[in-house]
Amino acid sequence: MKPKITLKDIAKELDVSISTVSKALKNSAEISKDTKDKIKAFAKFYNYRPNNIALSLKNKRTKNIGVIIPDIVHHFFTTVFRGIEKYANKKGYNIIVCISDESIEKEVINMEMLANGSIDGFILSLSAETQLKNEYTHLKELLDQGIPIVLFDRVTSEIECDKVVLNHNEIAREAVEHFISAGSKNIALVTTEKYFNVSESRRYGYLDALEAHNIKIEENLILTLPHDMENDSLITEFFQHNKVDAVLCVNEIFAIQCMSIIQELGFNVPNDISIIGFTDGILSRFSVPRITTVAQHGELMGERAAKLLIDRMEWVDEVEEPFKTEVINATLIKRGSSIN
Amino acid sequence: MKPKITLKDIAKELDVSISTVSKALKNSAEISKDTKDKIKAFAKFYNYRPNNIALSLKNKRTKNIGVIIPDIVHHFFTTVFRGIEKYANKKGYNIIVCISDESIEKEVINMEMLANGSIDGFILSLSAETQLKNEYTHLKELLDQGIPIVLFDRVTSEIECDKVVLNHNEIAREAVEHFISAGSKNIALVTTEKYFNVSESRRYGYLDALEAHNIKIEENLILTLPHDMENDSLITEFFQHNKVDAVLCVNEIFAIQCMSIIQELGFNVPNDISIIGFTDGILSRFSVPRITTVAQHGELMGERAAKLLIDRMEWVDEVEEPFKTEVINATLIKRGSSIN
DNA sequence: TTTATTTGCGAAAACGTTTTCGTGTTGACA
DNA sequence: TGTCAACACGAAAACGTTTTCGCAAATAAA
Incomplete structure (x- = not known):
């Protein structure tokens, strides 16, 4: 010893x-x-x-970044996290992670905990509840204290800070147009409840594409699935009662669930019904057929978020830069679940 | 402001x-x-x-735990991580995560970085390279400095500290016996290279089960797949050239790959060939048929690891407890890819 | 030899706490 | 009026750094 x-x-x-x-x-x-x-x-x-702690106290900077994510057992967030860690590590920063578990209370507690000197800045994606309640005073207070924040993916226009987002609208539109160009007419959308603003953007993209191609919007072709619930029966019912030849799902789980139910109902994917999902995770890559999906480039998103934060933290006494919103362009990865 | x-x-x-x-x-x-x-x-x-930093300096404890994992985009590790975070958070600790990327160099650098006052203890799972090179001086030095360490899953007998492991051997044996009791005779094993000690334990369990039931061990029914490589062709060849009626895969990816190739080759799962995998992730749950798999209870493992570490850190001046190794009992989740 | 300049080092403050110890004031009691 | 507790508070050290400033001694210039 x-x-x-x-x-x-x-x-x-x-x-x-x-x-x-x-x-x-x-x-x-x-x-x-x-x-x-x-x-x-x-x-x-x-x-x-x-001793790092003594240095932190002296320098008034910890070289730690606080990362708050709603869930860690989730392909998209882990890839973003990897991007953050990679970039931050290269720049000599450590990452303190807290999981909000989609709860605003945990989000607030964790942020306040870390804000008392443990970190120099935050990177976060809003919890579902935070978005639902539209309650951002905790973020505003921290910004007020001069703690920089970068929001990614689940952002809000309510607060002013650097942000990194996906072009949900455009890519959803592109996905739907991919269906249309293959001849689909009855295109469904399987989405989450409204307060998830990312799903909302995707919905708009879906609607825009239909309108642009003069396809009548059928509200009952939009299936809204509740969060965190067994929803197989809802999906089954949906495909039994509606004439559908293509379906855009706002996440990977929905896509694989739909595909498996569609197949069980005796339809062929993609010949009877085409499927496109979001998130290029292992589910999409290893299913049969492999699922056409929107790659969200999580790792890139994480790197960008980390860069935005670190740049802002290290500018300190130079000219104050205006806040930026970086847009990551998603890409559609075409595979067997849709017709080319 | x-x-x-x-x-x-x-x-x-x-x-x-x-x-x-x-x-x-x-x-x-x-x-x-x-x-x-x-x-x-x-x-x-x-x-x-x-101010947390001032408190840390004064109290000589940071209430931070360093977690080093080989990979974050990996279902098992994220569940363990969630368990750690959950327990630690409840006890007022924060988690600083570093990703070793299966590299010993990153493992060493990150640990030394954090050891200089940033954390009170470590929870880690060894990187592939660390296991391959059998090089643990970095761990020994930290233990020497009085920094407590808890190893989970990928452990080594070379160093003395608290550990949390799975009963790989027994559960692999149980899986193979599940095949045997369903009448399988030609049971294959798809595994990783030897230096992964967890795979080795599983291999022993496989061998033990065969021996116990007087089934001749055929070395060519053991397929060793290289790490991080495209291996579809190896798998295809394997199932074309060998008469197999059941296959135990040491992870989820191998299981889903095997299943998809087996199905492409025209075999029926589970009637022609049964499959059991490891890790109860989304792949196993959403495939068709769903995959019988070994649930590793990652979250529990994480909680236990966190508890071991925190208990040791907080005992400080009481009697020194001997090091413990906790064994988590995996469970076989029977689904459609195997015959009951 | 005296004065000026360099060289090499130490004292002390600062970062934000906690905690021990000391001290001045008050009131009670003899 | 003098003694003693109790009370209420402040000074200072400590945690481990960095950095400014001051101060000697050594060297150089006059």
């Missing part, structure tokens, strides 16, 4: 002052070569490393 | 000493009710919160 060594320990042992040790290790010109060599050798031998 | 307020600010404003403010906020009996009320009101109004 050899505990960590401090500047004070080195100073005492070598009979010099703490300041001398500190300067010597930073190769200051103030210190003679002899003394520097002696101190460096000693420090190296005892594997001296400066 | 209203920056964070400190004890000093309150003291100056209310014309008392810093000590008085500190004591008043902790409701010390030393301070008169009047003064306390005044200070508390002021603190509340300005939303005073103690």
Whole structure:
């Protein structure tokens, strides 16, 4: 058991002052070569490393980034997380993660916890409940305190900060047009409840595409599935009672559920019914047939978010940049569940 | 912009000493009710919160736990992570995550980075390269410095610390016996390279089960797939050239790959060939048929690991407990890909 | 030899807490 | 009036750094 060594320990042992040790290790010109060599050798031998906490206190910066995500067991968020970690790590930052579990209370508690000095800035994606309640005072307060925040994916126009979003609208439109160009007429949408603004954008893209191609919008071709509930029966009913030849699902789970139910009902995918999902995760890649899907480039999104945050944190005393919103262009990955 | 307020600010404003403010906020009996009320009101109004960094420096504990995992875009690790986060959060700890990316270098760098005061203890799962090179001096040094470590899943007997593992051997055996009791004779194993000790344990379980039932072990019924490579063709070849009626796969991806190839080859799952995988993730749950799999109870594993670590960290001056290895009992979830 | 300049180092403040110890004031009691 | 507690508060150290400033001694210039 050899505990960590401090500047004070080195100073005492070598009979010099703490300041001398500190300067010597930073190769200051103030210190003679002899003394520097002696101190460096000693420090190296005892594997001296400066204490991060003391540095944080002194410098008023922790080199930690707080990341708040609604769920970690979720392909999209993990890829974003990987992007954040990758970029931040390269820049010498560590990541403190908290999971809000889609609850505003946990979101608030965790952010307040971390905001008291533990982190220099936040990257977050809003919880479902936060979006539902449209309640952002916790974010506003932190911004007020001068703590920078970057929102990604699940953002809101209610607060002003840097953001990274997907072009949901356009890509949903592109997906629907992919259906249309293959001859589909009765195109369904399987989505989540309204307060998820990302789903809303996708819905608009869906509607826009239909309108642009003079296809009548049938409200009953839009299936809204409740969050976190068994919904197989709703889906089954939907496909039994509606004449559908293509379906756009706003996430991967919905897509695979629809496909499996559609197949059970005796339809062929993609010949009878085509399917496009969102998120290019393992489900889409390993299903039979493989699912045509929207790649959201989570890793890129994470990197961009981290870059926005770190840039802002490190500009500190230069000119204040206006807030940016970066748009990541999703891409449609065409596979077997749709007709080319 | 209203920056964070400190004890000093309150003291100056209310014309008392810093000590008085500190004591008043902790409701010390030393301070008169009047003064306390005044200070508390002021603190509340300005939303005073103690600075975590200063507290860490003073208390020599950060209430942060370092978690090092090889990969985050991976169902098993994310569930473990969720368990860790859940338990730690309840106990007032934050999680700093680093991803080793299966590289020993990143593992070492990240751990040394965090060990300099940023965290009170580690929870980690060894990277592939660390296991391959059998190199654990970085862990030993940290333990030597008095930093507690808990290993989970990918552990090693080379170092002494608390551990949480799965009963790989037994559950693999149970899986194989499930095949045998359904009448299978030619049972294959699809596994990873040897240095993954978890795969090795599973292999032993497989071998044990065969021996126990007097089934001859055929080395060519064991398919070893390289890590991180396209291996569809290897799998195809394997099932074309071998007479197999059941296959145990050491992870979910292998299971779904095998199933899709088996089906493409014209076999029926489970009637011609039964499949059992490891990891109860979305792939197993949403495939057709659903895959019989070994649930590894990642969340529980994470909670246990966090509990072991926190207990050890908080015992500090009481009697030193011997190191424990907790075994999590996996369970076989029987679904459509195997015959009951 | 005296004065000026460089060289090499230490003292101390600062970051924001907590906590021990000391001290002045008040009131009670003899 | 003098002694003693109780009360209410402040000073200072400590955690481990960095950095500014000051101050000696050594060297250079006069």
